[in-house]
Amino acid sequence: MNELHPLTQAVINGRRKEVPDLVQQCLDAGEDAKSIVQDRLVPGMTVVGERFKKNEIFVPEMLVAARAMKEALKILEPLLVAAGVRPEHTAIIGTVEGDLHDIGKNLVAMMWKGANMEVIDLGVNVPPAKFVEAIAQHKPHLVGLSALLTTTMPAMRTTVKAIRDAGIPVKIVVGGAPITREFAEEIGADGYSRDAGSAVDAALELLRAKA
Amino acid sequence: MKYTSLAIDDPAELIFGVAPHPLTTREGMVIGGGTVYPELNFTLPPITIDAAGMAEVRRNYADIIEGALGRAAELTAPGVVIEFETLPPMTEHPEWGMEIVNILIEGMEREKARSGLKSVLRMTPNDNREFERPPLMRRGRYWEAMLQLFEGSAAAGAELLSIESVGGKELHDEALVNGDLAASIFSLCILGERDMRFLWTHLNDIAKKHGVYCAGDTACGFGNTAMVLAEQKMIPRVFAAVVRAVTAVRSLVAYECGAVGPGKDCGYENPILKAITGFPMAMEGKTSACAHLSPMGNLAAATCDTWSNESVQNIKLLGGMAPTCYMEQLIYDCRLMNCARAEGRDSARMLQRWLVESDVATDPQAFIISPESSVELARAIVGSDSHYHAGIAVARKAVSLLREANAAGRLRIAGNEAGWFDTLDDTLDDLPDSEGEFISQQLALADSTKFIAAEYGLT
Numbered sequence: 001m002n003e004l005h006p007l008t009q010a011v012i013n014g015r016r017k018e019v020p021d022l023v024q025q026c027l028d029a030g031e032d033a034k035s036i037v038q039d040r041l042v043p044g045m046t047v048v049g050e051r052f053k054k055n056e057i058f059v060p061e062m063l064v065a066a067r068a069m070k071e072a073l074k075i076l077e078p079l080l081v082a083a084g085v086r087p088e089h090t091a092i093i094g095t096v097e098g099d100l101h102d103i104g105k106n107l108v109a110m111m112w113k114g115a116n117m118e119v120i121d122l123g124v125n126v127p128p129a130k131f132v133e134a135i136a137q138h139k140p141h142l143v144g145l146s147a148l149l150t151t152t153m154p155a156m157r158t159t160v161k162a163i164r165d166a167g168i169p170v171k172i173v174v175g176g177a178p179i180t181r182e183f184a185e186e187i188g189a190d191g192y193s194r195d196a197g198s199a200v201d202a203a204l205e206l207l208r209a210k211a
Numbered sequence: 212m213k214y215t216s217l218a219i220d221d222p223a224e225l226i227f228g229v230a231p232h233p234l235t236t237r238e239g240m241v242i243g244g245g246t247v248y249p250e251l252n253f254t255l256p257p258i259t260i261d262a263a264g265m266a267e268v269r270r271n272y273a274d275i276i277e278g279a280l281g282r283a284a285e286l287t288a289p290g291v292v293i294e295f296e297t298l299p300p301m302t303e304h305p306e307w308g309m310e311i312v313n314i315l316i317e318g319m320e321r322e323k324a325r326s327g328l329k330s331v332l333r334m335t336p337n338d339n340r341e342f343e344r345p346p347l348m349r350r351g352r353y354w355e356a357m358l359q360l361f362e363g364s365a366a367a368g369a370e371l372l373s374i375e376s377v378g379g380k381e382l383h384d385e386a387l388v389n390g391d392l393a394a395s396i397f398s399l400c401i402l403g404e405r406d407m408r409f410l411w412t413h414l415n416d417i418a419k420k421h422g423v424y425c426a427g428d429t430a431c432g433f434g435n436t437a438m439v440l441a442e443q444k445m446i447p448r449v450f451a452a453v454v455r456a457v458t459a460v461r462s463l464v465a466y467e468c469g470a471v472g473p474g475k476d477c478g479y480e481n482p483i484l485k486a487i488t489g490f491p492m493a494m495e496g497k498t499s500a501c502a503h504l505s506p507m508g509n510l511a512a513a514t515c516d517t518w519s520n521e522s523v524q525n526i527k528l529l530g531g532m533a534p535t536c537y538m539e540q541l542i543y544d545c546r547l548m549n550c551a552r553a554e555g556r557d558s559a560r561m562l563q564r565w566l567v568e569s570d571v572a573t574d575p576q577a578f579i580i581s582p583e584s585s586v587e588l589a590r591a592i593v594g595s596d597s598h599y600h601a602g603i604a605v606a607r608k609a610v611s612l613l614r615e616a617n618a619a620g621r622l623r624i625a626g627n628e629a630g631w632f633d634t635l636d637d638t639l640d641d642l643p644d645s646e647g648e649f650i651s652q653q654l655a656l657a658d659s660t661k662f663i664a665a666e667y668g669l670t
């Protein structure tokens with residue numbers, strides 16, 4: 001296996017305090033912000049995501065890595081904005097109306113961020129109109145809907161319908177304990193994933209299909 | 212602390228079917244008096260609950276109660292507990308919740324008249340306070356509506372009042388995914404303790420007014436969230452087990468404020484509370500896999516006084532409608548336990564041991580609520596001078612019990628979890644002795660957009 005870059009390694013091990021210096025070293029060596037994100041940070045989170053998927057580590061360890069990556073982004077984001085670089089993909093995520101469960105949704109949001117997507121989190125108990133409004137405003141490539149109650153599954157259906165009726169082209173991926181692939185298909189969602197680990201793959205698959 | 216000694220200090224006596232302070236219902240079921248009763252809980256299939264959907268909602272509950280009680284009568288159950296745990300719109304619109312309460316009570320009376328089957332209704336309004344973000348814990352329309360539903364159902368004949376209250380949970384989800392034991396103790400033993408005291412003082416007034424019982428609360432949103440997260444390999448089982456031990460400090464407050472059991476089914480911390488209070492407890496395990504998986508399906512039964520399925524959707528299974536099928540399963544589980552009891556103390560002891568031994572070594576969360584561990588943890592709580600100190604003491608005890616059992620080969624712990632013992636002990640070592648100092652520390656760290664300190668009497 002190739003030796004990993006020290007910044008990549010610092011993300012993997014969640015050594016947040018070392019990150020600013022390492023980022024500065026990359027910049028001093030002439031790397032641009034975009035390639036630091038793509039070639040140094042994202043590969044780190046990918047390793048962490050893989051370890052998590054293989055059950056080698058837990059969410060707390062993964063969050064420590066995510067915070068290390070955030071530390072780097074604090075320095076890099078102004079540079080990215082100045083250079084007019086935006087993350088390749090934007091996603092909106094939220095828990096449907098009537099439902100307050102959000103732990104699963106938050107984990108999915110975190111995984112998506114780790115894959116360098118811009119994620120706008122609308123929170124819980126989000127009415128269909130608010131999804132539609134946010135989609136019109138942010139023009140995301142992807143929308144994620146979460147529902148944990150059998151009695152809010154109908155709200156997920158209504159939300160998908162409202163988004164479709166609004167006529168904005170966007171891929172919709174759904175999840176939550178009572179949701180099945182069949183239900184996702186039945187309500188006209190584009191994708192489904194059963195856990196946070198596979199939520200990135202599900203998203204990227206849809207986004208690639210779009211491209 | 213109200214409780215300074217244990218009601219049960221011998222693990223052999225921390226056993227299914229008997230509690231030092233049993234409770235007698237109006238129809239004469241004696242819970243904790245030598246018989247384990249089935250406790251059935253049920254929920255709706257995918258349908259919308261609104262004014263237009265209420266006819267279908269009513270039909271569902273009428274069918275559930277008729278089918279399930281009919282089966283209970285055929286199987287000559289000695290009595291059953293029916294739990295009605297509302298879904299959010301039913302608490303938000305108490306008149307909808309009340310319609311269902313009345314349907315259930317009518318169904319129970321009809322079955323009593325038909326077959327003589329005894330039953331009692333446990334009413335569990337869901338706690339909607341967190342619909343407001345940050346939540347208003349002591350006022351506002353969610354609080355008012357919830358109390359109204361409690362009051363209405365107590366007046367209508369629901370004899371046992373329960374809730375899965377959410378006080379402190381605003382910060383606890385975050386504590387769990389961060390593996391942060393200090394924040395967990397703050398949520399449970401500082402915020403949770405204060406909210407529980409406020410809430411249960413009100414519920415006790417309602418219960419007294421209508422001559423019904425405050426049964427108990429559960430730290431479901433804390434301990435079971437941890438358990439489900441551990442089950443999904445999101446957080447270490449060791450951490451979830453220690454959090455479970457700490458939840459007992461929070462749930463205990465209901466009993467300090469007048470609750471008398473049976474403790475609420477999904478409170479896996481209940482064995483610890485039974486040891487402290489001597490009140491009967493509901494438990495759930497293998498027969499609640501319909502609701503969520505758990506690593507202690509048998510062990511959870513070892514100390515139960517009512518045995519529950521937690522929740523099942525009203526859907527058709529091959530055997531019949533799911534609530535009816537689950538009623539049957541619960542009844543057979545209870546028959547076995549009651550049969551062991553009837554044969555005498557030694558037989559009951561033997562079954563208790565088998566229930567424990569079949570799970571105890573396989574998971575730290577099972578280990579931590581075994582009768583042996585429960586008594587030790589209970590002792591750590593009653594030996595403390597405040598809920599904060601009790602939280603630290605019980606967490607410390609939990610870590611040391613798990614560590615020793617692991618070292619002695621009495622407990623299997625995954626390789627990637629072993630490092631967590633030191634992490635947890637380090638956290639506990641760093642906690643200040645002064646509660647005031649701890650509160651200031653945690654308030655400085657907490658996300659102030661998520662909760663309102665004043666709603667907990669903190670400023």
Ligand code: B12
Nearest residue numbers: 100101102103104144146149150175176195196337432502
């Ligand atoms: C924790 C929990 C709670 C916590 C929620 C805390 C929070 N901040 O979210 C609290 C205590 C507040 C709670 C409240 C309630 N709950 Co609850 N809760 C649970 C529990 C135990 C675990 C859910 C969880 O967090 N799992 C862990 C996460 C990581 O998993 P997950 O959510 O499934 O998410 C994963 C996948 O599904 C997927 N995913 C999720 N969303 C998305 C979205 C996208 C886009 C993608 C791609 C993937 C994806 O990826 C995630 C990560 O792997 C479940 C039990 C269960 N079997 O799920 C009950 C459960 C869902 N709750 C239930 C109930 C009834 C309620 C209440 C009504 C209880 C009450 N009477 O008080 C209230 C309702 C509040 C409301 N209006 O929503 C029932 C639902 C029954 C039904 N009719 O459907 C369940 C099944 C428990 C039960 N067995 O009875 N609950």
